[in-house]
Amino acid sequence: MKTLTIIPARMGSTRLPGKPLADICGKPMIVHVAERAHAAKLGRTVVATDSIEVLQAVQAHGLEAVMTRSDHESGSDRIYEALQTLDPDGLVEAVINVQGDLPTIGAELIIKALAPLHDANVDIATLGVEITAESEKTNPNVVKIVGSPLAQENRLRALYFTRATAPWGEGPLYHHIGLYAYKRAALERFVSLGRSYLEQRESLEQLRALENGMRIDVELVSGQPLGVDTPADLDRAREMIAKAL
CATH class of the missing domain: 3.90.550.10 (Spore Coat Polysaccharide Biosynthesis Protein SpsA; Chain A)
Incomplete structure (x- = not known):
């Protein structure tokens, strides 16, 4: 299947404001996620965001991002808008939605998520x-x-x-x-x-x-993988990634 990996990222987190740009060992969290998703090599990896700051941060690290509307109720709505922008001709057969708050996720887990779709x-x-x-x-x-x-x-x-x-x-x-x-x-x-x-x-x-x-x-x-929802989760992610460097 022709695949596309999209990472939704919005700045409006209530428990951890500005979460996508939270610094983890010198990089924004969203960049860690995008790099790991890119390593899975499941088509293009694109961050879909409603924030120009997130867009610029991702692009500054050599990764791809696209702007989406700010009024989406869910990540699924956001990735669908991004899909229409990125693949207007409908060539992509499968879309992988990687959450933007999983900075420790391994590429192998992302690859495994695709396996059931072969049925x-x-x-x-x-x-x-x-x-x-x-x-x-x-x-x-x-x-x-x-x-x-x-x-x-x-x-x-x-x-x-x-x-x-x-x-x-x-x-x-x-x-x-x-x-x-x-x-x-x-x-x-x-x-x-x-x-x-x-x-x-x-x-x-x-x-x-x-x-x-x-x-x-x-x-x-x-x-x-560790999901980052609170300041305590963020501290733990920093410790885990620092040990892996």
């Missing part, structure tokens, strides 16, 4: 990792995947995503990693749909796809 029946692909910390099992900020194992090793068909502790009973629980790969037609359909009932109730955008009969498969991986 013709799959609309959207994403990642999951088994939960090992007991505290995460009951933490509503940790989104859990409820899914059925497939014949392919380390893969689930997603049936539901929830902030609750689920499913019930003996067996592993899986933490959803918010990185998506969309078939182009699936992304076009997804952004055309209104916000769904369960999406609004759980505050989880991916439920819109499931409620409308779209198929999401999950590639299970062993590593969990």
Whole structure:
């Protein structure tokens, strides 16, 4: 498939204002993410932003960025606008959406997110990792995947995503990693749909796809990238990247 990797980045974070430009070892966080996504070599890697400061910071490090509107409700809407700008002829078949607050993500995880899309029946692909910390099992900020194992090793068909502790009973629980790969037609359909009932109730955008009969498969991986949402997360990212230099 002809692919395009897009990283949505907006400056309006409430918990960590100016998050994309937060300095991590001499580079803005969004640049760390873009460099790691670029290393995955899944087509062009482009940051989609509503901020001229982010655009300039990305370009100053030799990477590609594009301006998008400031009124988007979600990253999916932003990447769809960017897709239309970057590929007006419709040649791209799949779009990888890498969150702009994952500065420690490995290129190998981004590559694995694309794997389920090789099944013709799959609309959207994403990642999951088994939960090992007991505290995460009951933490509503940790989104859990409820899914059925497939014949392919380390893969689930997603049936539901929830902030609750689920499913019930003996067996592993899986933490959803918010990185998506969309078939182009699936992304076009997804952004055309209104916000769904369960999406609004759980505050989880991916439920819109499931409620409308779209198929999401999950590639299970062993590593969990650090998502930066708070100043404490940012300090931890700085420590992790400093050790890797």
